[in-house]
Structure formats: C-alpha cells, structure tokens
Amino acid sequence: MSDISDKTTLRPFTPEFPEADVAELRRRIEATRFPEKETVSDQSQGTPLATLQELARYWATEYDFGRVGASLRSHPNFITEIDGLDIHFVHARSPHEDALPLIVTHGWPGSVVEQMKIVDPLINPTAHGGDASDAFHVVIPSMPGYGFSGKPTERGWDPERIARAWAELMRRLGYTRYAAQGGDWGAIVTDALALQAPEGLIGIHTNMAGIVPPEIEQAIATGQPLPAGTPELSQEEQRAVDQLRVMYSHAYYAYIMGDRPQSLAGFADSPVGLAAFMLDHDAASLDLITRAFAGEPTGLTRDDVLDNVTLFWLTNTGVSAARLYGENKLGFFSAKGVRLPTAVSVFPDEMYQAPRSWTEKAYPNLIHYNTLPRGGHFAAWEQPELFVNELRVGLRSLRK
Template identity: 75%
Template sequence: MSVTAERTSVLPFTVEFAEADMADLRRRIASSRFSEKETVSDLSQGSPFDTLREIARYWGNDYDFGRVQATLSAFPNFITEIDGLDIHFIHVRSPHEDALPLIVTHGWPGSVIEQAKIIEPLTNPTKFGGDASDAFHLVVPSMPGYGFSGKPTETGWGPERMARAWPELMKRLGYTRWAAQGGDWGAIVTDIMAAQEPEGLVGIHTNMAKTVPAELDAALITFQPVPEDTPPLNEEEQAAVEQLKFAYSHVYYAYLMGSRPQSLASLADSPIGLAAFMIDHDHKSLQLITRAFAGEPTGLTRDDVLDNITLFWLTNTSVSAARLYWENTKPFFGRSGVKLPVAVSVFPDEMYLPPRTWAEQAYPNLIHYNRVAAGGHFAAWEQPEIFVDEVRNGLRSLRK
C-alpha cells in the first residue's frame, strides 16, 4: 500500500482510556478548590456554586468513569486522514439497504456523545416501531480539535474547511447521494456545506437555522438598533429580534474563545473549572443542567452531562475545541445563501426561534418547517424521540 493510500484509508478506531488518566481525573476532582457562593439568587452570574459542588460530589464519588468508553464503543468507530488531519467518526450502516446516508455534525460544547441516543432509532427504525423507509446510514464525525479527531497545528480549520472535508469523507465511504444534519456549529458547517453544493449532497436538516437577514444580524451582534430600512417586523420576527439581543449579550464565552482561546489553559488543568465553563452555554441549557444536578427530572441526566465533560477532559480538547471560535469568520445566525432543499426544526428553548418568514427567505427550497413542543439547544441529546421524528419527517421527500 502506498503512503497516499495509507493516509486516505478508513481504519477501525478503538475507544480506550488509560486507567492512570481516569485516576488522575478523580484526584483532581477531589482536590478542587471552590470560589465563594454567588451573590444573587438567579443564574445571572453564571454556573452556580451549589451546582458545581454537586457536580464535584457526584463526578468524584458516584459517576461511572467507564460510561463514555462503553457508550462510544457500542458503535463502529473509524478514523481517516482528510486534508492533513485525522478525522474520527462513528459509522453505522442501516440493516435496510435503501437507507439514505446522513452525516450529522455536533457543536460546542458538544461531541459525538450528543448523537449517541439517535443512532439506533435513525439507522434501525423498525426496531423502534418505525418504517424501514425512514432508515438512514449514519456518519457522525468528531469536528477537528474535538474528541478523537486530530488537533490542528496550524490555522485554517474553520467551518468552511470542515464543510469541504465532510463531502470527501462521504465519498470515501462510497456514498454518492446523501443528506446532512447539524445543530450549533454543526448547523453552521452544514449550512455552509449546502451553500457550496458539493457533489452528492441532496439536502439538509437543521435545528439551528441560519435565517437572519445580513444587515439585521450585523446590527444586533454589535448591539446596534434595528436598521431603519428594515421592513416592518411581524410578531414572530420581533420576538426573534429580542431573543437575538439577549443571546448576543449573554454569550461572552464565545467572544473569549473567539479572541483568546489559548488563555483558557486553566480548562485543561481543572476539571471543575472545565465543567463550570462548559455548562454555561446558554441560559435555558444552564437552567436545564442545574435542575438535573438538583435532582429534578429533565431532558438531560447528570450522567449525560458528565459523559460529555469527561470526554473533553480525557481527550484534553478544551482549548483545541475553543479555537474553532477563533477560526470562524461566518455569522452564527446570518444567512449563507443555501439553494438546496432545507428542513428546519424549531425547538422552543433554542437561543432564537427562526420565524417561518425568515426561513422561507433564507431557504428558497424550504421542504419542512416545524415548531416542536419541547427541547432546546442540544436537541438530539435532550429530546431524542422528537429529534428523530423531525429528521425523518424533514428529509422524507429527499428519498428516491
């Protein structure tokens, strides 16, 4: 086999963590030093003291450190080199040969852990009371700098480069006709990829639609008033503007990672520091997680949350993942110019709820738009049944 063939080969990958690394994690959790309790009774100062103390107690004493390895090892894992970087991915072929190939991309502070609950229902729907005609062959990659994928050692690995890498991955797997799905960064990568219209991509599903008009988005992200020449806003559009104002004024983690990711070195040294940073993504998600660690039933369990943080810790990817914000030059919610078929699912606790009018303008080939009853930013992780139904319904018209 030639060197070139070796680099482009798709090789099996074994998920395995050293006992010494897990023992070190336990030791660091046990020796955590905490700040004092917040001076407010709400979440306005960030990750609350009581939640972090409970995270430390449960993580250090009751959490099963073998969960991440067992969860990911339940699926076929692979690795291949694309554009000079190792890309890890889960690849599960459906038992139904007519299944539609689908690549699903996670975001930050997520990982392939987010998609673990949806893999079986999407690939084997008949096992879960569904129809074989709704089956997917599923590809779930770890973004560069995340999980078991390589950590870029040079600049340039932003969402546009990922959007060029994913079609190459699907081609290597033998897929000539396929769809894509994403939320958070995965939505941005998927949107950009759809705008690039690579060979084989027939349409996308997004649960964080990029629908905001460019001039309006540029004003809101810089805390400027709505431009005077903006057409009159209907009730849904005005609500979206207010949500965007709130979101842009409460995502300073993104500004920090986007400007000084290397200054977050402490995240690689303190597991509780890492947890405090990761759980404070958006207001609704932080509410959800604090309730989970207070013993209230929510869409996420304590184990769910700690599985993801544990993967970040054991792969030491907190800083390499953060650099994606530094690399990005594209708007989070602004339009990409997608002409391919697009399915949009709107979860009620998402950072902003894209109005149908904006979705129709952003995606002239809109094939599905639905506002669901429950779920937030981490939809596949928090509400897998609703998410699976939305992916099936949203992409059904793309099947031959």
C-alpha cells in the same frame, strides 16, 4: 480497506482511556478548590456554586467513568486523515440497504456524545416505532480539535474547510447520495456544506437555522438599532430579534474563545473548571442542567452531562475546541444563501425561534418547517424521540 499504513484509509478505532488517566481525573475532581457562593439568587453570574459542588461530588463518587467509551464503542469507530488532519467518526450502517446516508455534525460545548441517543432509532427504525423506509446510514464525525479527532497546529480549520472535509469523508465512504444535519456549529458547517453543494449532497436538516437577514444580525451583534429602512417586523420576527439581543449580550464565552483561546489553559488542568465553563452555554440549557443536578428529571441526566465533560477532559480538548470560534468568518445566525432542499426544526428553548417568514426567505427550497413542543439547544441529546421523528419526516421527500 487498503494498506493501513496509508493514513487516508478508513482505520478502525477503539475509543478508550488509560486507567491512569481516569484515576488522575478523579483525583483532580476531589482536589477541586471552589470559589465563594455567587452574590445573587439566580444564575445571572454563571454556573451556581451548588451545581458545581454537586457535579463534583457525583462525578468523583458515583459516576461510571466507563460510560462514555462504552457508548461510543456501541457502534463502529474509525479515523482517517483528511487535508492533513486525523478525523474521528462513528459510522453506523442500517440493516436496511435502501437507507439514506446522513452525516450529522455536533457543536460546542458538545461532541459526538450528543448524538449517541439518536443512532439506533435512525439506523433501525422498525425497532423504534418507524418503518424500514425511514432508515438512515449514520456518519457522526468529531470536528477538528474535538474528541478523538486531530488538533489543528495551524490556522485555517474554519466551518467551510470542515465542510469540505465532510464531503471528502462521505466520498471515501462510498456514499454518492446523502443528506447532512447539524445544530450549533454543526448547523453552520451544514450550511457551508450546502453552499459548496458537493456532488452527492441532496439536502440538509438544521435545528439552528441560519435565517436572520445579515444586516439585522450585524446590528444585533454590535448592539446597534436595526438599519434604517428595515421592514416592519412581525411578532415572530421581533421575538427572534429580542432573543438574539439577549444571546449576544451574554455570550461572553464565544468572545473569549474567539479572541483568547490560549488563555483558557486552565481547562487542561481543572476538570471542574472546564465543566463550569461548558455548562454556561445559554440560559435555558444552564437551567436545565442545574435542575438535573438538583435531582429533578429533565431531558438531560447528570450522566449525560458528565459523559460529555469527561470526554473533553480526557482528550484534553478544552482549548483546541475553543479555537473554532476564532476561525469562523460566517454569521452565526444569518441567512447564507443556501439553495439545496432544507428541513428546519424549531425547538422552543433554542436560543432563538426561527420565524417561518425569515426561514422561507433564507431557504427558498424549504421542504419542512416545524415547531416542537419541547426541547432546546441540545435537541438530539435532550429530546431524541422528537429529533429522530423530525429527521424522518423532514427528509422523507428526499428519498423519492
């Protein structure tokens, strides 16, 4: 490494939190003032009171606040300044020198915590049921405004700018041939990266494919009928349309964060308030997390969920992360014209299941398409074994 006074160098970083901050977090959890119980017997009004009360009880009395830092410290962490902003990233190199470099991008309400379960199997496949030929060198950055990355102080950090920063990061790391992966915002950033096609990027994997014809997404987003002349939809295409109509009619969190992020200032004050908002991302995920806090074994544990919320609160990124929704100019789910080799994994509890017909049109260089038996929006976090296998199989042809 060069002179550490140069902020564009790769500076080693240790993720940790002052004990005083942790003590204050616990104090605020214990002092939470709860609202009354919801007036319905389902989750249609948002995160249930009983779930929040159990979350707060467990968080304050049983949760190990050292978990999240220890998990991140299990692999090398770095910070480097790109385009005027500090970018934090985990960089885990495989012991197999022929490993394929892979940059993995998280989403909201996620963080690099989401991907920690997949790192070891990706970098050391021979210890996790794979072959040395399946190995990856893994780079997992925190998006601007998230985790330990810097918080933008001006407008402009949209997915396309983030994608350019990722290309620069991989260049600084010396990777001249690499792939990219993403879900949620990570999928949009990865699509943008593929559209920019920087030197060295050879293909992508997505678990939230951008495949909807733009005119159809626009109609769904605005609550309008499908455009006149829309070809008759197949059963799978109609299912995706129906799922997206439901999603758009309930994704008020996205509209609030996109238009009025500063009005969410209470997230900096109340950890349980932050958790209540973060848990209510989509119906399937909320149901999964609610069952976890009710003591039912699911793909996510109570500790998993609280690792992520703890990172958000201790880094005070509830508002700064929200601003990405107002920066984005790309369609959330629409086809964007990606031409690079693309692998697509479809999880059954994702907000929508990408039909193969639309996927083949959206990604004409489709090298892998698979529907999985279980898993949802936070696939790497919830079903790491399935997710790792999808990366191994889906990107295998790029190693030739």
